[in-house]
Amino acid sequence: MxxxxxxxxxxxxxxxxxxxxxxxxxxxxxxxxxxxxxxxxxxxxxxxxxxxxxxxxxxxxxxxxxxxxxxxxxxxxxxxxxxxxxxxxxxxxxxxxxxxxxxxxxxxxxxxxxxxxxxxxxxxxxxxxxxxxxxxxxxxxxxxxxxxxPTAADEVATPDAAAIPVPTDTPVLAHYRINSTDLIKFGLTSLIFIPFLLVLLGLYNKLPKSFTNSLIDDASHMALVMLIGGIVLVIIVAWLGAFLWTLTRYYHFELDREPDQLKAAKGLFQRNTITAPIARIQAIRIKQNILRQWLHLQTVQVLIASKAASDDDDNDLVIMPVIANQAVYQTMTPFVDWLPQTVPDLTALRVPRNWYLIRNAVLFVALPAVIIAWLWPHLSCISLLLVIIAVLQGRFAGRNTAGALISSNLLALQTGHFWTREVYYVPADKIQSMNFQQSIWMKKTQLAHLTVNVRHGNHNQAIELRYVPVTAAQDLYSWYLHRT
Amino acid sequence: MQPTTHHLPPRIKRIWGYSALGSLLALIVITGLLQLTYLYWNWAVWIPIASLVLTIVEPIVEVALIPYRYQFTRYQISDLAVEMQAGFIFQKRVAIPIARVQNVTLNAGPLLQWQKLTKVTVATAATSHSIEGLELPEAEQFREQIMRLAREARHDNA
Incomplete structure (x- = not known):
């Protein structure tokens, strides 16, 4: 060879x-x-x-x-x-x-x-x-x-080592295989139907003008109910498409724990097997989109310094597609042994008042909302909707921000962005740097921002906890600054 | 080794002054171009006026903030970590453990070269952080110190 x-x-x-x-x-x-x-x-x-x-x-x-x-x-x-x-x-x-x-x-x-x-x-x-x-x-x-x-450019191989090695069977310490119920749950709760929806809308634009015009003519005769029915139909088609797609991608998903690496295999038409050394895991992320929050399901991913999983769901190597809330830690610890055994207490870094996050979210949409309401007064309901979304989003972010130092070398951080809740478990020696930020106004309110930087793919994943209590943030920051 | 807090060399203030001058020149050119769009393409008159106001205000603010910027920009090194601080109204601190440092880069643009200063960038596997200007020998000493400590503390992770 x-x-x-x-x-x-x-x-x-x-x-x-x-x-x-x-x-x-x-x-x-x-x-x-x-x-x-x-x-x-x-x-x-x-x-x-x-x-x-x-x-x-x-x-x-x-x-x-x-x-x-x-x-x-x-x-x-x-x-x-x-x-x-x-x-x-x-x-x-x-x-x-x-x-x-x-x-x-x-x-x-x-x-x-x-x-x-x-x-x-x-x-x-x-x-x-x-x-x-x-x-x-x-x-x-x-x-x-x-x-x-190995020494660089050592091109000449020793003759005895040149023989093809016999692949020895490495012992499997833990094994997981998705069952069809879970696979269906995973497919149904996947939000990738939104891109599918956009593709369908794109196709609509590609239709010949005469055809769409006649459609609109028809639509104007039809009742509003029919129109809404049409929209629902399109969403269902996109959702089914996404469901089938996820089904083929994650068909027979398997996860194996070998002594020093994790091996994830999945796929029907294309069998995709990824192996990653456990020592190279930068962080574990447990993620829930809004549908999965309602159904108490979670997805577990690993963050590694490689783009291998870039075409995976949300750019990460998924090691557990879907799992019930209460079973996460029990099921995952055999695969990643430094994860906590039970749901940890993350109240140390909770946001005391959601007001600042809500205010910032509203400020963010304020300009477009005002412009819409000013230029097109009849569309001002859109402005109102934007503001409502911003308020809810700020509230969601505030309620879901949390974190704590679980052990002397494991940090847990929880964030909420766009109705996705994410919990990160970061081993202390995988934190690349930590930022602490505070404005003078925040001195009065005793709040601060804390950012934990982790390597992810080819870039930095900044895990940002905003408006957390200053003492807790300061404690964590100085723990990091002074740890050996 | 006790962590010692360092300020940037005072000459960095001169650099910041010149860079404010640079923004002034750039803004004047942009305002001039916008004036031309008003004259030849009949764009709205408020565009060059707004640009002119910005041209006057921005460099003044930049110059006025130099003492403040100098006062609150600091860095410190201990055996374990490099810490950088900036700002008072918006206070920022960043901690970089020396074991996480991948490389230290010194680079200097023409202004910094002329003042015999250099910018120092400390990079980890994920992020990079800069000290805006250090004396050349000081910067080299900084680099040697970090790289020596990094070699000692190195646990290969990335």
Missing amino acids: TTPKRTHPLGLLQHIAKSFKDYWFLFILLLSQWRHINSIWFWGTLALMLLVFLIWPTLKWLTLSYAVTPDAVIIHSGIFVRHHEHIPYSRIQTVQRKQWFYLRPFKLEEVLIETASHDDNAPEARLAAVPTDVADAIDHYRHTAPTTT
């Missing part, structure tokens, strides 16, 4: 598919030229498409090769500019395996390797179609060499 190998020819398909995904608009360009079939533009577009969809992916596939050595994964790539990338195992944050159903019979899969480097959004290594034992080998080397820092 130490001599660079090319990925499987099916990987070429993957490259082509990616080109289609990125440059689909060229087809629209071609269609717009359809009438001038003899013009240079038409043929130019056609040539461009040939280049983009066939020649370029083929060259990309031909020039990409990889090797899994005992020290590092080595990737050679690039058509004009050659990249030679060494990824030492100790630097790998996550390994993600994606297997489309058509790759399964060939025992192939796509492998994405991520490190914590701040470089662009792309993963460090993307192997389009490689045999499944490649990821097994990477996994094996990660276990055997967890902390050794």
Whole structure:
């Protein structure tokens, strides 16, 4: 395995598919030229498409090769500019395996390797179609060499280590598999139907004008009830679409705790497996959107310094899609042992008066509300609605802000934004920095803002608790400043 | 080592003065351009007037706040952490444990170079925080100190 190998020819398909995904608009360009079939533009577009969809992916596939050595994964790539990338195992944050159903019979899969480097959004290594034992080998080397820092550019592998390692079965300490009831609950309470709704509305704009005009004509004859019925129908369609989508994405969700890493697998058409070392977890986030708050359900995610889960629900690696409030801690501690056993008391950092948060939210919408009411007096109900939403939002934020130091090295913080409640558990040594803010007016009211900065993906996740009691904030800040 | 509180070198006030002058010049240019839009494209007359008011007020406020800004901008280093403070009306403090420091960068624009000062940026895996200006030797000493402490305290996490 130490001599660079090319990925499987099916990987070429993957490259082509990616080109289609990125440059689909060229087809629209071609269609717009359809009438001038003899013009240079038409043929130019056609040539461009040939280049983009066939020649370029083929060259990309031909020039990409990889090797899994005992020290590092080595990737050679690039058509004009050659990249030679060494990824030492100790630097790998996550390994993600994606297997489309058509790759399964060939025992192939796509492998994405991520490190914590701040470089662009792309993963460090993307192997389009490689045999499944490649990821097994990477996994094996990660276990055997967890902390050794290999010397850079150590390209020559020792001959005895060059043999393909036999993937040993790592013991599974805890296992979870979603049952169909929970999966359905998760799908039904997902709020991703809102983007679906926007897509449907976008489609409405794409309909021919004559058609929409006749629709509006019809609508004006219809009663208001019918109109509302139509809107409800559209929402239901979007919701069902989102439900089915979530169902296929999280089909047979599984979580395994291995001695030093977490492994989450999910998906029907594309089986997506992510492994992340437990020591690299930056924080645990327990999240509830408004629907799940009503139903007392929660979602558990991990924050890691890698973009591996960027196409996951809300950009994070979900380790528990849906779970009842009272069962969260019991179920999660076998997987992440530093989580508390029971619901912790977070009253230390509660907001004493919601007024300031409500005031700020109202101030935020004040200008648009005033402008709307001034320019279009007949739409002033929208202004009123904006103000009401702002008040409720401020109240929600105030009621849900909480936090406390649970143990000498675990901090819990709760925030509420846009009717989403989030509880973060951050190990003290994963807090990158802490901000304390107070204005002179807040000195009188004995309040302060506290911000905890955690690495998340390729950026900073600032967990901000606003208008909390100054003594509690000060205590936490000085604990952080003076801890060894 | 006891944490010691440091102020920025007094010459930073001169830099802030010049940067206020810089904003004045930039605002004058913008006002001039807006005046042209009024003359040639018949844009509303209040746009250049508003811009003119801003041109006068903004640099005055900027200059007037320099002593205040200087007074309340401080930093301190202990064995465990770097702390930076700024502002009194809006007081901000940030704590960066030295074990979390990934790198320390010194950089200086033309104004700072001319005054032999340099800006120091302390970066963690998630955030970065700057001290606006330090004397060059002081900045280098700061960097050495942090990097030495960071090497000692390093537990590889990110």
